[in-house]
Amino acid sequence: MRWLKKRPEKAYCRLLRENTTFHGIRDSIATGGWLRALWICIIFLASMAALIGCGFIVWEFNNRPLSVTYSIRENVSLIIPDIIICPFNRFNKTYLNYWNVSDNLAQYLELAFPQASQHPFQYKSYKNLIDKINELEEELNKLLLNIGISFAEFIDKAAINCRAFFVNDKSICDNSKELMSMTGKCFRIKGEEQKIDGNGHPQKLILNLPTKLFNPAPNQMLNNGILVKLAERNKGIDHDMSFIPAGVHAMIQLTATRFEFKHYPPHFLCREEEESYSRVWCFEKCFLEEAEKKCNCSLAAASQPGSPNICTPRQFFNCFYIVLQFTNASYVDDNVAKCKTICLPPCRNWRFDKTISYANFPSEIAKHFVKDKTKWENLQNTIILDVFYTTLDYTVIQQMLTITPSSFIAQLGGQISLWIGGSIISVIQLIIYLISYLFVYFRRTRQETIKRMRENRKRRKSELFNIEKNKKEIALEGGLPEPAEIEILCQKEKRKIKRKNKKEENEGEEISSKLKKEIKIRKRRRKIGKEIKFDSSQKSDKNNVENSDYNYEMDDVNCITARV
Incomplete structure (x- = not known):
């Protein structure tokens, strides 16, 4: 079980192999060679068929509900x-005659109902009434003042x-x-x-x-x-x-x-059943509401007036008609489109x-x-x-x-069960094992990375400590380590210097200034190296070579190198 200690996430693969109910997985693991390849192909094709079947069901559920x-x-x-x-x-002629309403005023009252003339022979009378609108409006006000009622009451009684x-x-x-x-x-x-x-x-x-x-x-x-x-x-x-x-x-x-329709946005929109709801009345209210507020009156033809006051003909032409902007076709079209989106058809009606x-x-x-x-x-x-x-x-x-939620779930389960033999528990099991595997895997790799970083940091500190220690031993004891050992200690720094020099050569920038600086550093360190002198006649053990004279100096990487 050493592999389990090194890679603990493999335990979840083993659990999946032993416990899964998906068809073909155990056979693909237990067999080998061409038979395993065949099982893998079968599992792949069955999985693709299950995905395609589920995709068609989801598409049908979303687009044709x-x-x-x-x-x-x-x-x-x-x-x-x-x-x-x-x-x-619209009006009872007997009632108008009772209050001595003139013929022009009687026809002027009809203009409170905003309907255009139907025939050419009516146009002339219509235009004459519009030209006398102020005069006839004053006559109407006198009539209402004489009767002692409002224009809305007059419309109802007449x-x-x-x-x-x-x-x-x-x-x-x-x-x-x-x-x-x-x-x-x-x-x-x-x-x-x-x-x-x-x-x-x-x-x-x-x-x-x-x-x-x-x-x-x-x-x-x-x-x-x-x-x-x-x-x-x-x-x-x-x-x-x-x-x-x-x-x-x-x-x-x-x-x-x-x-009997269903309000199912965005595919179909309708208004849930309300008492006495009418799309015509809703549209009328939406379309005329702004004009009713600004003019403080409603049309005489309004089936459900929004104001207790009824617009006189002059109020209609001088205020109501202007607010509705019938001359601006684009404004009217936009207003109509807005009201259509607000006033939806009823969901249930005859x-x-x-x-x-x-x-x-x-x-x-x-x-x-x-x-x-x-x-x-x-x-x-x-x-x-x-x-x-x-x-x-x-x-x-x-x-x-078309597909109820319960039928939708049943059809998805049927596709998965038909092609790969899975169930909801199998899918949940697969998800749990997959999440656990990834969690353990990333946790292990993270711990190994942290461990390597700590070891590298510790090794670098140890190397630096040994270099400093060798420097002190050389300076205080007068003894020298073997040249080969010194080279090993300085290999890393030498490689860094080589890479740095190569980069400087390739770049070709500021070469002369760097050379001057390097010469100064070398001279300074040669001067320091001359201060450390050793007796050539002194006998040494393994750290010295007989019949040889050595001249040691500090190079530009602060490590000791031996020169014969």
């Missing part, structure tokens, strides 16, 4: 989404009430909610529960458009009908919308899709796909039942909506982890 699954689920019943109805009118549209069933408005949009005030009607497939039990809505109450506007959509949006119950709206003309019986057939079909209502044959001209005109402005699911099943689009 999510997969999408589709499934169909059937329910006993489904909730019809909330139906949002937006008439193409809009057409929900009951004006649902004449036949006014109870619908009791459960509806009001919200503002570019077209004016909209009404959100709660969806009902459908328990039978198809058109058996749809949610039916009958609207009568009170066209006599409509106020014309230079920036309004002059369509004869309504705008319909669908939204998940108790959730925010999205960009879904459809036009329904007046005088039709429309059937809105629905199919539902359920999305999408309702619509198929709309309609027929004209009423038909000419209905005149047989309606003799009154006014009633006939009202029927022509009637819209009937039937909203229903074609089937009570829905599609589920779900994101799932």
Whole structure:
């Protein structure tokens, strides 16, 4: 076991050979020759295959963590989404006439809703209102002062009430909610529960458009009908919308899709489910927040105003529009991109796909039942909506982890076990033995290095001590050591002098000055050497040579050399 004392780290190699469960290691150690070479090749190829397999698993886990699954689920019943109805009118003409609002001021009020003109014949009126903006603003302030309300209260009261549209069933408005949009005030009607497939039990809505109450506007959509949006119950709206003309019986057939995504950055980002979260509302708040703070007012069309004050048309053009910098396309694009990163799509939500079909209502044959001209005109402005699911099943689009953490670990273990027969314990064992081997090896080499340095330092001190001792013996006793022994003591210094001289010759710099200095040193030391004289007739033992005269001197390395 001498090898173990000299190299203690070998003990860990022996432990690995005896205890490891990795296939082929024991066989490669126990055999020899071509068979050992074969086993080494097999172990190498198996290890490379295990590494490649583990690499593919890690790459798949990092780059393709999510997969999408589709499934169909059937329910006993489904909730019809909330139906949002937006008439193409903003103000009640009867209310404006009650307060003696002039025609120019009535159209000026429409500019509080920032929507461009739709047709060329509206441009002239729009431009005339902009030219008179200061005059009409003063008239508006006088009107509000006379009524004694704010502009926000005026916008709310001047809009057409929900009951004006649902004449036949006014109870619908009791459960509806009001919200503002570019077209004016909209009404959100709660969806009902459908328990039978198809058109058996749809949610039916009958609207009568009170066209006599409509106020014309230079920036309004002059369509004869309504705008319909669908939204998940108790959730925010999205960009879904459809036009329904007046005088039709429309059937809105629905199919539902359920999305269940995972917030898994950086591969997919979404907003965890929150009560009444809407990406449209979030984007609106992000995009308009700075302008609302600086102008201290919100747009009349804001679905969720950030300020209790509503911007008048002059405030919109002189402040709100300038802060938003619509003329600077790059600024608007940057602002939109920033808001998109903030307002992520919801992780779980419903999408309702619509198929709309309609027929004209009423038909000419209905005149047989309606003799009154006014009633006939009202029927022509009637819209009937039937909203229903074609089937009570829905599609589920779900994101799932391609490889779960437990599956990831299991697959890595399977690759290692398949190719090299290892396990977690085997890998930990290998790491422990490797770290222990390196620790003992470096500790041993460090100790040996320190020991050699100490021995060299001790030897150098001993040599210097012997040289000084020889000097003193020569000077005091008058005896001389053997010339050969003196040469041995001075070999090291002579070699240093030779290397130094050779370097000086190669460099060729300052040779003359160094030679002069060397001559002076030699003369000085010759002078010192002459002071040490010995009797040539004195008999000596082993330290002297008979019938020989020696002249000793101190050379330029401070050691004694013998010259015959």
